[in-house]
Amino acid sequence: MVDMKDFWQTCIQRLEQDLPPQQISAWIRPLVPLAFDEAQAVLRVSAPNRFKLDWVRKNFSHQIETLATEWYERPVQVAFELAGSVASTPAARSGPAARLGAGPDASSSPPAAAAPAAPAPASSTANAAAAELAHDRSRLNTDLTFDNFVTGKANQLARAAALQVAENPGVSYNPLFLYGGVGLGKTHLIHAIGNALLANGKGTRVRYVHADQYVSDVVKAYQRKAFDEFKRYYHSLDLLLIDDIQFFAGKNRTQEEFFYAFEAMVAQRKQIIITSDTYPKELANIDSRLISRFDSGLTVAIEPPELEMRVAILLRKAETEGVTMPEEVAFFIAKHLRSNVRELEGALRKVSAYARFHGREVLTVDVCKDALKDLLSVSNGQITVENIQKTVADFYKIKVADMYSKRRPANIAMPRQVAMYLAKELTQKSLPEIGDLFGGRDHTTVLHAVRKIADARSKQTELNHALHVLEQTLKG
Numbered sequence: 001m002v003d004m005k006d007f008w009q010t011c012i013q014r015l016e017q018d019l020p021p022q023q024i025s026a027w028i029r030p031l032v033p034l035a036f037d038e039a040q041a042v043l044r045v046s047a048p049n050r051f052k053l054d055w056v057r058k059n060f061s062h063q064i065e066t067l068a069t070e071w072y073e074r075p076v077q078v079a080f081e082l083a084g085s086v087a088s089t090p091a092a093r094s095g096p097a098a099r100l101g102a103g104p105d106a107s108s109s110p111p112a113a114a115a116p117a118a119p120a121p122a123s124s125t126a127n128a129a130a131a132e133l134a135h136d137r138s139r140l141n142t143d144l145t146f147d148n149f150v151t152g153k154a155n156q157l158a159r160a161a162a163l164q165v166a167e168n169p170g171v172s173y174n175p176l177f178l179y180g181g182v183g184l185g186k187t188h189l190i191h192a193i194g195n196a197l198l199a200n201g202k203g204t205r206v207r208y209v210h211a212d213q214y215v216s217d218v219v220k221a222y223q224r225k226a227f228d229e230f231k232r233y234y235h236s237l238d239l240l241l242i243d244d245i246q247f248f249a250g251k252n253r254t255q256e257e258f259f260y261a262f263e264a265m266v267a268q269r270k271q272i273i274i275t276s277d278t279y280p281k282e283l284a285n286i287d288s289r290l291i292s293r294f295d296s297g298l299t300v301a302i303e304p305p306e307l308e309m310r311v312a313i314l315l316r317k318a319e320t321e322g323v324t325m326p327e328e329v330a331f332f333i334a335k336h337l338r339s340n341v342r343e344l345e346g347a348l349r350k351v352s353a354y355a356r357f358h359g360r361e362v363l364t365v366d367v368c369k370d371a372l373k374d375l376l377s378v379s380n381g382q383i384t385v386e387n388i389q390k391t392v393a394d395f396y397k398i399k400v401a402d403m404y405s406k407r408r409p410a411n412i413a414m415p416r417q418v419a420m421y422l423a424k425e426l427t428q429k430s431l432p433e434i435g436d437l438f439g440g441r442d443h444t445t446v447l448h449a450v451r452k453i454a455d456a457r458s459k460q461t462e463l464n465h466a467l468h469v470l471e472q473t474l475k476g
């Protein structure tokens, strides 16, 4: 009890070092520590109202948990609940724990006696709190599940591998490395694995972290000289989902820490799942030790969705959003927008907003043509890959044949990458189709070129200008 109060005081002092005073008085001071459940390592903390509860849970739980873990010298979960209310009972809960199922006796258990300083009973309330916190702590998005992940040729391998890992974490493929272009469902799939594992009720410790967040955690640990705590936390997980690992590029200290976490977790058969925009060997500025570890489990690509899959995704998403979408409309959109699922979601949002705004009850192809005018203008032009190859070759004064050749001198490789980039931008071809048209190259080579040129374009005025000229020439 005394210990808990001491902790809370220290916790506030530490947070005061990181947060502005307004935030401390608005969010942190109104919190009241209720009890520390020794058995479950759960610290119950109450918030005065639902708004503060949600906000604190979303924005500060990680910091408070890290401090609690440091103080109690073991991984601690923080359970936020509404002050003196029935909100702490599973039956009244509308958050993730309710969705996950809080345990067999959860709905029949009576409300917990509101005794703020009393130790938490080893009851279903504590279990539910632990389940909810395990969920909050995992940073998983409960909306991203296997159930609403539409499968097709482009992602069936990745989905099968993900399911396998969700059934046998740590044993089947470790690590599982998923790669592919933007908006193809990598993040969705790894959240689905995490959600599936949390739902099995075995108390699996899961954490989703974007690579950028991991980098900033390393920086913070460095500033606070708190690497032991950092290590303890990451090494204690059963499942680590790390998204967009390409953001580790050039971050040597992060790579080193991750290497240790990786080795420790794999040795203990804890599962690691990694996503990236490219396959391991293609990752730039990442230590070769790490690259070889990444490739030591199973590496699977997610491809851009094929037509039928794009239609299925549109129909499914429309249904979820309560939008009635005739099949011909879905086909129309899917035929014109090919690059990724995020783009399809954007199109669906645009079309339904447009229809609502113009009082059109039924979505028709004409409504779509109007609503998606901007998006479709690029795709309706008669720009072909052949066209692009010729225009780019002329521009850079190289032979068109060099677009398909295997030669790699820089004066040829760069224009070829520019042509691949433009092919992706200005035509409806998928990455594998573009690869074929460039002398049978792998789709990942195309992906690499597209990313490289997009990145270089944002930094080099001259290249940006050249691309503008080429785009204008091609669009006529």
Ligand SMILES: Nc1ncnc2c1ncn2[C@@H]1O[C@H](COP(=O)(O)OP(=O)(O)OP(=O)(O)O)[C@@H](O)[C@H]1O
Pocket (backbone or CB within 6 Å): 144, 148, 149, 150, 151, 155, 180, 181, 182, 183, 184, 185, 186, 187, 188, 189, 244, 277, 313, 341, 342, 345
């Ligand atoms: N097969 C699918 N079925 C249903 N929804 C999907 C599918 N693939 C992707 N999505 C949805 O498309 C959106 C983009 O997917 P996601 O964020 O997982 O992409 P990503 O591959 O991680 O991209 P990035 O590298 O840009 O982060 C999300 O809203 C996701 O739910």
